Amino acid sequence: MAVIKKKKDKALPAVNTSALPDIVFMLLFFFMVATVMREVDLKVSVNKPQATEIQKLERKSLVTYIYAGSPRAKYQDKFGKTPRIQLNDAFASIDDLQPFVVQEREAKAEEDRPMMTMSIKADKTVKMGLISDIKLELRKAQAYKINYSSLQPKDAEALYSADN
Amino acid sequence: MARNKRAIPEINAGSMADIAFLLLIFYLVTTTMDTDKGINRKLPPIEDELVQDPPPIKERNIFTVLVNSNDQLLVEDEYLEINELRAKAMEFIDNNGDGSCEYCKGYGVSSSSDNPVKAVISLQNDRGTSYGMYVKVQNELVAAYEDLRERYAEEEYGRSYRGMDPEEDEEIIKEIKNAYQQKISEAEPLNIGG
Numbered sequence: 001m002a003v004i005k006k007k008k009d010k011a012l013p014a015v016n017t018s019a020l021p022d023i024v025f026m027l028l029f030f031f032m033v034a035t036v037m038r039e040v041d042l043k044v045s046v047n048k049p050q051a052t053e054i055q056k057l058e059r060k061s062l063v064t065y066i067y068a069g070s071p072r073a074k075y076q077d078k079f080g081k082t083p084r085i086q087l088n089d090a091f092a093s094i095d096d097l098q099p100f101v102v103q104e105r106e107a108k109a110e111e112d113r114p115m116m117t118m119s120i121k122a123d124k125t126v127k128m129g130l131i132s133d134i135k136l137e138l139r140k141a142q143a144y145k146i147n148y149s150s151l152q153p154k155d156a157e158a159l160y161s162a163d164n
Numbered sequence: 165m166a167r168n169k170r171a172i173p174e175i176n177a178g179s180m181a182d183i184a185f186l187l188l189i190f191y192l193v194t195t196t197m198d199t200d201k202g203i204n205r206k207l208p209p210i211e212d213e214l215v216q217d218p219p220p221i222k223e224r225n226i227f228t229v230l231v232n233s234n235d236q237l238l239v240e241d242e243y244l245e246i247n248e249l250r251a252k253a254m255e256f257i258d259n260n261g262d263g264s265c266e267y268c269k270g271y272g273v274s275s276s277s278d279n280p281v282k283a284v285i286s287l288q289n290d291r292g293t294s295y296g297m298y299v300k301v302q303n304e305l306v307a308a309y310e311d312l313r314e315r316y317a318e319e320e321y322g323r324s325y326r327g328m329d330p331e332e333d334e335e336i337i338k339e340i341k342n343a344y345q346q347k348i349s350e351a352e353p354l355n356i357g358g
């Protein structure tokens with residue numbers, strides 16, 4: 001009986017938190033290694049299409065992105081709703097594309113230049129007219145390697161559904 | 165002397181966790197975990213002078229896919245749903261009309277392709293076609309080739325083509341790709357459905 005009484009009196013010992021910094025550091029290192037800094041501030045809304053035959057883009061330093069889609073809500077009063085191209089941080093016209101590609105190519109190491117890939121990140125509602133114009137400009141700029149940025153669908157049903 | 169004897173006071177590490185937390189939160193916020201994936205394609209170079217006499221391709225060796233501005237498909241003059249496209253394309257590539265392809269399983273129909281090497285898929289879309297539909301069609305056509313390659317790899321090597329290591333199995337992959345060469349030709353888009 002005396003033993004039980006003694007237990008009731010004792011206060012809960014404090015939780016040992018000395019391993020907390022170690023855990024936090026572990027998480028920190030994980031994120032530091034896995035992180036890719038967000039490079040651009042997206043001004044167009046991009047809802048990527050879905051596809052199954054997709055390949056991972058290796059070596060991000062060789063990839064240049066071209067965004068296409070309707071301007072986001074906060075830019076709509078200025079730029080309207082017609083789909084536009086975004087290069088780096090600004091809206092661009094189709095004529096800016098060729099100098100942009102040349103400039104991007106110049107910025108890369110000489111041996112990497114042939115491996116440069118243009119990743120087209122376009123909204124699925126964008127009409128092919130715009131995409132075809134982009135493709136024609138890329139051909140003119142001799143950037144032949146392209147990638148249609150897509151998402152992996154959850155299942156086959158999602159792939160064939162009408163709203164994809 | 166007295167100085168040397170004095171023990172160095174321990175650094176207070178109590179705030180280390182706070183600093184680490186701060187950094188952790190910074191990286192958590194700025195990180196983007198999505199890996200970029202997509203369909204790889206190669207654009208054709210612009211030719212200054214059109215080739216005078218393009219080598220003739222027999223009509224039976226061309227598989228025409230048309231997409232209109234309402235995202236409807238017309239495949240070989242026939243209205244088709246997107247989920248039927250893959251099987252149809254595979255049937256065309258694998259047809260083996262002239263009997264020269266030993267690994268093909270096609271029906272050898274006289275109106276379809278001679279062999280996979282000669283078979284060409286011609287894709288034409290309208291300027292009003294949605295990009296989503298275009299990617300879907302591209303995906304199905306690429307998938308048709310990939311499925312055939314997969315089958316070939318299973319039969320010849322008893323292995324999965326998609327599971328092969330690009331460096332280790334370079335030769336095998338090359339051979340499989342050669343067996344079913346991807347030939348998708350894209351025409352300039354039309355502008356009908358505005």
